[in-house]
Amino acid sequence: MPPISAVIIAKDEEERLPDALRSVAFCDEVLVVDAGSSDRTQELARAAGARVLVHAPWPGYVAQRNYASDCASHDWVLAVDADERVTPALRAEIETLRDRGLPHAGYRIPRAAHYLGRFIRGTDWYPDPQLRLYDRRRGRWQGALVHESVRVDGPVGRLRGDLEHYTYRDVSHHLQTIDRYTTLWAEQAYLEGRRAGALTAAFTCGWAFFRNYVLKGGFLLGSAGFTVSTLNAYYTFAKMAKLAERARAAATRE
Numbered sequence: 669m670p671p672i673s674a675v676i677i678a679k680d681e682e683e684r685l686p687d688a689l690r691s692v693a694f695c696d697e698v699l700v701v702d703a704g705s706s707d708r709t710q711e712l713a714r715a716a717g718a719r720v721l722v723h724a725p726w727p728g729y730v731a732q733r734n735y736a737s738d739c740a741s742h743d744w745v746l747a748v749d750a751d752e753r754v755t756p757a758l759r760a761e762i763e764t765l766r767d768r769g770l771p772h773a774g775y776r777i778p779r780a781a782h783y784l785g786r787f788i789r790g791t792d793w794y795p796d797p798q799l800r801l802y803d804r805r806r807g808r809w810q811g812a813l814v815h816e817s818v819r820v821d822g823p824v825g826r827l828r829g830d831l832e833h834y835t836y837r838d839v840s841h842h843l844q845t846i847d848r849y850t851t852l853w854a855e856q857a858y859l860e861g862r863r864a865g866a867l868t869a870a871f872t873c874g875w876a877f878f879r880n881y882v883l884k885g886g887f888l889l890g891s892a893g894f895t896v897s898t899l900n901a902y903y904t905f906a907k908m909a910k911l912a913e914r915a916r917a918a919a920t921r922e
Contacts (some may be wrong), residue, residue, distance in 0.1 A: 669769065670744050676689070677699070681705070693716075701721050704725065738804070765825075774799050775826065791880040806820050807820035854914055871905075873908075879900065
């Protein structure tokens, strides 16, 4: 029965971290890697029985996650963010797999975002499978400026219990995050040689709304589904428009 280390990276998460810690208390170890918090994040983590390490300044998501994984006491890692919660159903599923020896190299977990007063089980946001339970001997975090993920060498299983994600506080917070992430995406895409124009931005925006609202059931989620579908489409437009903007700026400089 392989032991599991729950690993959380955090910075200034005193409000959200306690619930995340309670949800992973069934693991054999809970490790919090803090990036230099100025609030009570470290104090609350220690009070909950977690082992706390400080790794600052912030090196980027991929580097911080791999550092945390390397510092875990056990080879099996359950990576959870401070704004995420392991549900009782997911906990029971993981415990059953642990009793059976965790036969795969890693496991993808469906993630349900809580937004505008409800869980969004539809649009591009769900099931949003995340590979978060993995054998670190066969897996590492990879990625560039945005959207990092674990890659494992070996078979990957799929779990059914949800990982709850308490994401944006409100629409304003959502828009701020979109602005930050689309900037990072455009920078990375430009470096990789991708290009886009106004027509590409318009087409991908329209398709994103249709896919989210119609094909993936956003219309079944009421006003929250319409908001998510609209902002997902805006995200697509913004990242393509920023990519086109970078190409124009580069051409002007040349």
